[in-house]
Amino acid sequence: MTAIPIQPATGPTKGPAEGEEGAPSTAGGAPPPPRPRAWRALARDKGAVLSASYILLIVAMAVFAPLIVKVSGWGPYEFDQTAVDPNLAGVPLGDWGGAGGEHWFGVEPGSGRDIFARIVYGARVSMLIALSATALTTFLGVLFGLLAGYLGGTVDWVISRVMDFLMAFPALIFMIAILSALPAGNRSTLLVVVISVFGWPYLARIVRGQTMSLARREFVEAARASGASSAAIVFREILPNLRSTIIVMTTLAVPGYIGTEAGLSFLGVGVVPPTPSWGQMIASSVSWYSVVPTYFAIPGAFLFLLVLSFTVLGDRLRAVLDPEGVR
Numbered sequence: 001m002t003a004i005p006i007q008p009a010t011g012p013t014k015g016p017a018e019g020e021e022g023a024p025s026t027a028g029g030a031p032p033p034p035r036p037r038a039w040r041a042l043a044r045d046k047g048a049v050l051s052a053s054y055i056l057l058i059v060a061m062a063v064f065a066p067l068i069v070k071v072s073g074w075g076p077y078e079f080d081q082t083a084v085d086p087n088l089a090g091v092p093l094g095d096w097g098g099a100g101g102e103h104w105f106g107v108e109p110g111s112g113r114d115i116f117a118r119i120v121y122g123a124r125v126s127m128l129i130a131l132s133a134t135a136l137t138t139f140l141g142v143l144f145g146l147l148a149g150y151l152g153g154t155v156d157w158v159i160s161r162v163m164d165f166l167m168a169f170p171a172l173i174f175m176i177a178i179l180s181a182l183p184a185g186n187r188s189t190l191l192v193v194v195i196s197v198f199g200w201p202y203l204a205r206i207v208r209g210q211t212m213s214l215a216r217r218e219f220v221e222a223a224r225a226s227g228a229s230s231a232a233i234v235f236r237e238i239l240p241n242l243r244s245t246i247i248v249m250t251t252l253a254v255p256g257y258i259g260t261e262a263g264l265s266f267l268g269v270g271v272v273p274p275t276p277s278w279g280q281m282i283a284s285s286v287s288w289y290s291v292v293p294t295y296f297a298i299p300g301a302f303l304f305l306l307v308l309s310f311t312v313l314g315d316r317l318r319a320v321l322d323p324e325g326v327r
Contacts, residue, residue, distance in 0.1 A: 041320050048316040051309035058306055062124040069121070072104060074114035076121040076276050085108045097294040105298050109288045115298055118276040122299065125277050126306075129188055130257040133195040137257075138250050140200035143241070145207025146234050150215050156208070163201035171198040172263070179269040187272050195260055203249050207242060214238045244321035251314035255307040262303055278303045 042048050056083050061068060071076055084090040090110035092098030097106030097115070148159040175194050182190055214220060215238065223233050262279030264270035271277035278299045286294035297308040 028284060039320070042316055044223075045316050048311050051316075054305055054309045055313065057125060058123050058302075061120055062127045063122045069117045072114065072116055074103065074117050076113065076117040077274055078113065078117075080107060080112040082112070084110065084112045091291060092111040097292045099294065105293075106294055108284070109292050109295060115295065118281060119278070120301060122276040122278045122281060123302070125188065125271055125275060126258055126261055126279075126303075128197075129191050129261045129271075130254055132192045133199065133252055133257045133261075136192060136256050137253060138203060140196065140247065141203030141249075142207055142239075142246060144200065145204035146211050146239065149208040149211025150230070150234050150238065151281070152212075159204070160208070163204055166198055166201045167205075169198065172260070174198070175260075175264060176267060176269050179264065187270065191261060191264065191270060195257055199253065199257070201283040203246075203253070206245065206249060210242055210245060211238055214241055219227040223298040248314060248321055250311065251317050255310035255314070258303070258307055258310070281326045296311070298308075 042274065079080055082109060083094075084092050084102060090112070092109055092112075094100060094106075097109075099106040103114050103116065105119060107114060108118070144159050144163075148156040162248070176197065179187075179190060180193055211234075220233055220237050223237050228237075238318050262277070262282070265277045265279030266283040268283070271280055273280060280305070281299040282296060285292075285299070289296040
């Protein structure tokens with residue numbers, strides 16, 4: 001079970017010197033120039049290409065889930081009692097969990113629901129929750145990190161104490177407690193909110209440290225001297241120079257949130273049945289894995305490969321966009 005990724009606290013980091021690739025511009029504080037060599041290097045990396053390809057495949061599967069399921073012939077909520085043996089507690093008929101031309105990945109023991117259809121719709125649920133939580137976490141982390149790092153003083157003290165308070169909690173335990181106490185309705189939205197509440201301080205801590213460093217750079221001082229407002233300095237001068245860090249940290253956060261959603265669903269406080277979820281499917285397969293191992297292996301393999309792909313892609317992005325590493 002994968003919990004929210006925890007990044008070490010960071011202080012101010014030294015950015016590239018003027019004139020170097022990716023350095024802040026002193027001419028009006030223009031955003032750093034693009035780095036085509038870095039992207040070409042990423043395109044030549046087989047691990048990054050394979051990871052990105054698998055992620056795109058899952059995204060396409062989630063987006064076109066209704067069409068894909070229509071082609072397969074079975075919906076995620078349809079029962080096929082003819083595919084299971086009622087005399088053996090609903091064990092699927094045939095080898096490999098009943099896999100064949102009618103049910104491509106076999107059927108669920110007991111219910112006879114099509115595993116392929118539930119995998120496809122489970123991808124939609126898992127990706128929607130993970131990407132929504134990542135988007136909200138990134139927004140909050142960048143916003144509060146910029147405010148704390150640039151304004152300093154009381155604002156920095158208050159935001160830093162809130163970050164310390166949230167980071168001190170054992171996040172997974174509190175997520176389980178909170179979600180158990182909340183109503184089951186609209187559980188996907190609740191998952192996004194709860195995951196984001198405990199996730200944003202880690203990105204905010206890094207953004208704060210780099211903002212404090214950039215705020216002392218010459219191009220920011222020049223913008224202040226020219227009469228630029230604080231909002232203009234933060235969003236036009238500093239934020240563009242945090243682009244690489246934000247991209248890297250966001251990519252590395254997604255696999256953690258996918259694993260968190262799956263873990264919470266596995267524990268029974270995530271997505272509510274009968275809505276399909278990979279974590280929920282793995283939880284349901286526990287009592288069957290010795291009889292129908294494919295019921296456990298298929299959603300487990302999809303989940304493992306997706307988390308691995310995001311992790312590898314994030315690591316490769318960090319190598320090409322932030323060669324000194326996020327400290």
